Amino acid sequence: xxxxxxxxxxxxxxxxxxxxxxxxxxxxxxxxxxxxxxxxxxxxxxxxxxxxxxxxxxxxxxxxxxxxxxxxxxxxxxxxxxxxxxxxxxxxxxxxxxxxxxxxxxxxxxxxxxxxxxxxxxxxxxxxxxxxxxxxxxxxxxxxxxxxxxxxxxxxxxxxxxxxxxxxxxxxxxxxxxxxxxxxxxxxxxxxxxxxxxxxxxxxxxxxxxxxxxxxxxxxxxxxxxxxxxxxxxxxxxxxxxxxxxxxxxxxxxxxxxxxxxxxxxxxxxxxxxxxxxxxxxxxxxxxxxxxxxxxxxxxxxxxxxx
Amino acid sequence: xxxxxxxxxxxxxxxxxxxxxxxxxxxxxxxxxxxxxxxxxxxxxxxxxxxxxxxxxxxxxxxxxxxxxxxxxxxxxxxxxxxxxxxxxxxxxxxxxxxxxxxxxxxxxxxxxxxxxxxxxxxxxxxxxxxxxxxxxxxxxxxxxxxxxxxxxxxxxxxxxxxxxxxxxxxxxxxxxxxxxxxxxxxxxxxxxxxxxxxxxxxxxxxxxxxxxxxxxxxxxxxxxxxxxxxxxxxxxxxxxxxxxxxxxxxxxxxxxxxxxxxxxxxxxxxxxxxxxxxxxxxxxxxxxxxxxxxxxxxxxxxxxxxxxxx
Numbered sequence: 001x002x003x004x005x006x007x008x009x010x011x012x013x014x015x016x017x018x019x020x021x022x023x024x025x026x027x028x029x030x031x032x033x034x035x036x037x038x039x040x041x042x043x044x045x046x047x048x049x050x051x052x053x054x055x056x057x058x059x060x061x062x063x064x065x066x067x068x069x070x071x072x073x074x075x076x077x078x079x080x081x082x083x084x085x086x087x088x089x090x091x092x093x094x095x096x097x098x099x100x101x102x103x104x105x106x107x108x109x110x111x112x113x114x115x116x117x118x119x120x121x122x123x124x125x126x127x128x129x130x131x132x133x134x135x136x137x138x139x140x141x142x143x144x145x146x147x148x149x150x151x152x153x154x155x156x157x158x159x160x161x162x163x164x165x166x167x168x169x170x171x172x173x174x175x176x177x178x179x180x181x182x183x184x185x186x187x188x189x190x191x192x193x194x195x196x197x198x199x200x201x202x203x204x205x206x207x208x209x210x211x212x213x214x215x216x217x218x219x220x221x222x223x224x225x226x227x228x229x230x231x232x233x234x235x236x237x238x239x240x241x242x243x244x245x246x247x248x249x250x251x252x253x254x255x256x257x258x259x260x261x262x263x264x265x266x267x268x269x270x271x272x273x274x275x276x277x278x279x280x281x282x283x284x285x286x287x288x289x290x291x292x293x294x295x296x297x298x299x300x301x302x303x304x305x306x307x
Numbered sequence: 308x309x310x311x312x313x314x315x316x317x318x319x320x321x322x323x324x325x326x327x328x329x330x331x332x333x334x335x336x337x338x339x340x341x342x343x344x345x346x347x348x349x350x351x352x353x354x355x356x357x358x359x360x361x362x363x364x365x366x367x368x369x370x371x372x373x374x375x376x377x378x379x380x381x382x383x384x385x386x387x388x389x390x391x392x393x394x395x396x397x398x399x400x401x402x403x404x405x406x407x408x409x410x411x412x413x414x415x416x417x418x419x420x421x422x423x424x425x426x427x428x429x430x431x432x433x434x435x436x437x438x439x440x441x442x443x444x445x446x447x448x449x450x451x452x453x454x455x456x457x458x459x460x461x462x463x464x465x466x467x468x469x470x471x472x473x474x475x476x477x478x479x480x481x482x483x484x485x486x487x488x489x490x491x492x493x494x495x496x497x498x499x500x501x502x503x504x505x506x507x508x509x510x511x512x513x514x515x516x517x518x519x520x521x522x523x524x525x526x527x528x529x530x531x532x533x534x535x536x537x538x539x540x541x542x543x544x545x546x547x548x549x550x551x552x553x554x555x556x557x558x559x560x561x562x563x564x565x566x567x568x569x570x571x572x573x574x575x576x577x578x579x580x581x582x583x584x585x586x587x588x589x590x591x592x593x594x595x596x597x598x599x600x601x602x603x604x605x606x607x608x609x610x611x612x613x614x615x616x617x618x
Binding site: 141142144145151152153154156157159175233237240241244245246247257260264267268271274275278281282283285286289290 | 322325326329330333334447448450451452453454455456459460462463467553554557558561572573576577584585587588591592
């Protein structure tokens with residue numbers, strides 16, 4: 001009996017040892033800090049999912065007002081029901097549904113502004129660093145103008161004239177953010193252009209376009225991607241702030257920043273109306289920054305100087 | 308030496324003028340390109356003829372280049388037209404609010420640097436220690452919390468419980484406490500991270516080793532050698548933060564009902580008082596450029612290497 005038992009336990013231990021060995025060998029190939037990375041990716045995945053499928057997954061119509069259901073308590077309060085998980089606002093609209101629909105706005109802002117400013121800035125930085133000359137000096141003067149350009153104030157100015165609209169916010173933030181990419185790419189190209197592989201490519205007669213797109217661009221992609229990830233929090237907070245002030249998302253659009261503003265009047269008695277959207281903004285911005293930091297450490301530890 | 312310094316200062320000044328000119332040009336063409344203000348500002352029952360008359364009166368039918376010239380000339384004379392709401396020159400209305408905003412901005416910067424610099428120093432000197440870890444976590448949060456929300460949470464959890472601290476307004480000296488903390492939190496994180504990395508860089512320099520080798524006390528090494536040299540980098544950050552502080556102030560002022568420029572801008576947007584918004588935006592940009600100029604020039608004073616073009 002006892003022999004059999006010890007045999008079983010030995011087999012078990014053996015099997016366990018093998019699995020754990022295999023697991024260790026496999027996990028060694030995972031990047032450093034992978035458990036945290038999984039958390040970041042899970043949060044971002046949830047955000048993406050909510051943003052993409054918002055129209056199908058909201059439990060209620062996020063814009064539907066209802067006097068009967070106004071100011072329902074969230075599920076953790078004594079009066080709360082799971083029908084309205086985060087409760088309802090002063091007009092009887094479901095907070096959870098509005099939160100999901102609001103992630104669509106944040107996602108829209110991110111997927112337009114970040115690629116827009118990235119492409120614009122990278123192209124200008126590549127050409128300025130490679131061709132030098134008058135284009136370079138002109139581009140660098142433009143970057144200086146941008147540094148002094150009060151984009152936030154300007155967004156308010158445009159909103160004052162034309163009414164709040166997400167489209168204007170997107171255009172203004174692209175015009176504001178391109179310069180950081182241009183400066184970064186230009187600086188890297190200036191050091192890359194002296195390297196042997198560039199000389200070699202030139203010797204065999206590569207054209208300017210080919211040199212920039214096939215030889216220089218792949219070498220700056222890492223830093224550009226890191227900067228883009230770190231910009232997620234800037235874009236999210238900028239849109240939320242403008243919407244909070246009534247100069248961001250238009251009247252029909254649901255935005256986390258606007259939800260904070262809407263809950264303000266009830267701050268004393270129902271702080272979760274402002275608390276929930278605020279914490280959501282914070283989590284996405286925080287995870288964006290953490291992901292950017294992780295990516296920087298992973299791709300190139302020497303790139304510590306990006307922000 | 309002296310004339311060199313003068314030449315640098317003049318050069319920077321000319322460049323600042325070019326930057327202001329650039330900002331003004333962008334504001335003009337984007338605001339005209341974005342649409343015509345008269346159609347939006349006109350009352351709903353205005354007839355087509357009245358709209359046309361208003362356009363004529365504001366010169367919106369003239370050639371673009373003529374409008375641009377007039378716009379530039381108006382700015383040179385600081386002439387932004389009458390405030391629609393207050394029926395006074397827009398410049399006067401803006402000027403009244405400027406003091407409150409400068410006060411708040413200065414207090415916010417003070418909070419940022421008073422928190423950021425000491426924490427950054429300690430974090431760098433005791434790298435990996437408790438202060439380092441906690442202040443880096445703090446900085447992560449500081450850069451992720453939207454400041455309008457932080458302001459509301461401070462009202463909720465501090466002002467409503469401590470009678471001494473009001474929830475808003477500008478009535479007593481202590482009413483600046485919460486707005487200044489809210490405004491300073493984001494730049495404090497940047498200042499902390501920046502001071503930390505500047506300090507870490509400096510501490511690895513050869514002259515620090517020399518200073519230690521010749522038997523200076525750790526205190527003298529830190530304060531006389533390391534700190535002084537890393538503060539150079541921190542001063543540049545000051546210039547960069549002024550713009551952030553101003554946009555932050557607009558938000559914080561609305562949260563705390565602080566009667567400054569930001570609140571004025573928001574009220575003017577609601578009231579579609581376009582001249583006041585334009586005057587505030589342009590005056591603020593000029594101010595940002597001016598501060599950057601001052602920081603640039605003072606930087607040249609502090610670090611002779613920049614003067615001689617060594618960096």
